[in-house]
Amino acid sequence: MDELHPHGRAAAARLRQLVPAGAHAYSKAADQWPVTAPPLLARGQGAFAWDADGHRYTDWFAGLTCCPLGHAHPAVTAAVTRALQHGTAFQLPTTMELEAAETFLGLVAAGDDMVKFAKNGSDTVDGALKLARYATGRTLIAKCADHPFFSTGDWFIGTTAARGGTHPEPAARTLDFPYNDTAAIEHLFTTRGKDLAAIILEPVRFTPPDPAFFARLRQLCTQHGTVLIFDETVTGLKYHLGGARALTGVHPDLTCWGKGIGGGLPLSALTGRRGLMELGDHARPLPGRPPLLLLSTTHGSDTVALAAMVATVNEIAATDALARAHATGAELRHTVDAVLAEAGLSGHIRLTGYNCFLGIETTANDQVNAPRLKALFLTEAIRAGALVRGIFYPTAVHTTEHLELTTQAVRHAADVCARALDGHASASSLPAATRRPL
Incomplete structure (x- = not known):
């Protein structure tokens, strides 16, 4: 060649x-x-x-x-061009951030109350885990072993063959479970439930989700106070406008989004229920606890990527x-x-x-x-x-x-x-x- x-x-x-x-x-x-x-x-x-x-x-x-x-795509290109003509970065929140949050929560992350935008999936996944640890006071994370990639963070990369340069302690606090295996998830909660801060998995890959597995997973997470996180970095805007979580029959506590939501521009998002997401307000920490710096990204609010997302989501919905x-x-x-x-x-x-x-x-x-x-x-x-x-x-x-x-x-x-x-x-x-x- x-x-x-x-x-x-x-x-x-x-x-x-x-x-x-x-x-x-x-x-x-x-x-x-x-x-x-x-x-x-x-x-x-x-x-x-x-x-x-x-x-x-x-x-x-x-x-x-x-x-x-x-x-x-013409709709995305036009939205990006307009955003460029009005400035891309500001020292205070912008009206574009309000429009983006309302659009995303209204059309994509329906049922979630709040959103934080960032630039890549690893940031939002790591932020979700930090939020889960803060909310529960626990440190163990369980990830689906059948899903190929979650984050560049040590908690995940440290469990892979490419673990060079990572710190071993975060990886030692990461457990595995198989997809769609109800018996395995029940055993996980029986043995480690009191220590589990979060369960993280993709709602679907190539194998259809088992409704019984997801119903039991949701029940166990609620029962043990464990945060259920869906990683929709890949699956978002493919299976349904509202993501692949619609295929599972259950609603997670937090959802991580990325890849296609920016219409080709760099954008990711963390969405969830208000009771959890408000803990990410550093000015309102839990009593007796230090404040949580959930996600702080200079470019997570750049108007170009947010405008591209709004155009992409609206175009998908309209056509x-x-x-x-x-x-x-x-x-x-x-x-x-x-x-x-x-x-x-x-x-x-x-x-x-x-x-x-x-x-x-x-x-x-x-x-x-x-x-x-x-x-x-x-x-x-x-x-x-x-x-x-x-x-x-x-x-x-x-x-x-x-x-x-x-x-x-x-x-x-x-x-x-x-x-x-x-x-x-x-x-x-x-x-x-x-x-x-x-």
């Missing part, structure tokens, strides 16, 4: 000399993508992205799912954008399933999860193991112009044209995978599976 990306390869090499790993998020680093992936992207429009060498791709990840309306995205996902699933069946791959490659967020799973045979089969499928799909890395994220701006181009790319990838599974590829010619650092 070097001959296809001469400018991109050279620029990426220069970037890596200036930025550790050549990326500001580990999931964007070159070792997390197939070798056919473009080294650097230059611009995006709708559901297309172009690399530094001018090649166009059908984008199925939308900026790590940060762009639910696609790249450079039924999520329903259209789900319909696109259903059509994509049907088409991909048909192509895989045609290639004889139904037992080896399949799409999982909801139509709004489709995972790619692979099954091995004697010729190719599952991780390398997935790597081969992604490598060839990208080679053919579909920019996908393990997840298809349909949006309202994916059109028939994007689906047709992706069908061609998937057909090419399926043909290559079928030949490999039939033994027509040497082990040395197969791409290595991506190794995640966490």
Whole structure:
């Protein structure tokens, strides 16, 4: 692929000399993508992205799912332009903060009373845990072991393979539990309930939530005074406008939001019930307790990101954008399933999860193991112009044209995978599976 990306390869090499790993998020680093992936992207429009060498791709990840309306959506661009013309940073709260809070609590975090905005998901997750510890006087945190990422904080990173440089004590106060396992969560509360400050999990990933599990989890948290936190950094603005928590049948005490809420601009949010969130008012500490500095971010209130959020949420609500995205996902699933069946791959490659967020799973045979089969499928799909890395994220701006181009790319990838599974590829010619650092 070097001959296809001469400018991109050279620029990426220069970037890596200036930025550790050549990326500001580990999931964007070159070792997390197939070798056919473009080294650097230059611009995006709708559901297309172009690399530094001018090649166009059908984008199925939308900026790590940060762009639910696609790249450079006119409504978002117009809102950002207006905000820029009126100033972006002020030394006191602004009217934009009031509009943003009312919009977010009214249309997205319905049922919650208060919100704090910040810039990334780790900030709001860590703030939620700090708030839970303050409210309960406890220090233990339990996280869902089946969910891949919660925070850059030591409490989480210290439990992973990438724990270098972290302090061991926060990680030692972090416990695990499996998703949808009622017996496990009951055992956790039986043995450690009096010490649990918070339970944190994503409401859904690719496996549907079990209503009985969530009902029991809500009951146990209430019974033991443990704060229930949903991390909707990824799931927000995908399953429903009000998030994936609607799928669980229960309402958490606190919810963390991020990724797509800013319409492509950096924004995260922590929402919750008033009794908890008001503890974050540093001027009103609990009696006999020091004040809590919940979240203090200079740029959490910048008018540009807040304006982008208001425009994004209003556009989604006004145009039924999520329903259209789900319909696109259903059509994509049907088409991909048909192509895989045609290639004889139904037992080896399949799409999982909801139509709004489709995972790619692979099954091995004697010729190719599952991780390398997935790597081969992604490598060839990208080679053919579909920019996908393990997840298809349909949006309202994916059109028939994007689906047709992706069908061609998937057909090419399926043909290559079928030949490999039939033994027509040497082990040395197969791409290595991506190794995640966490």
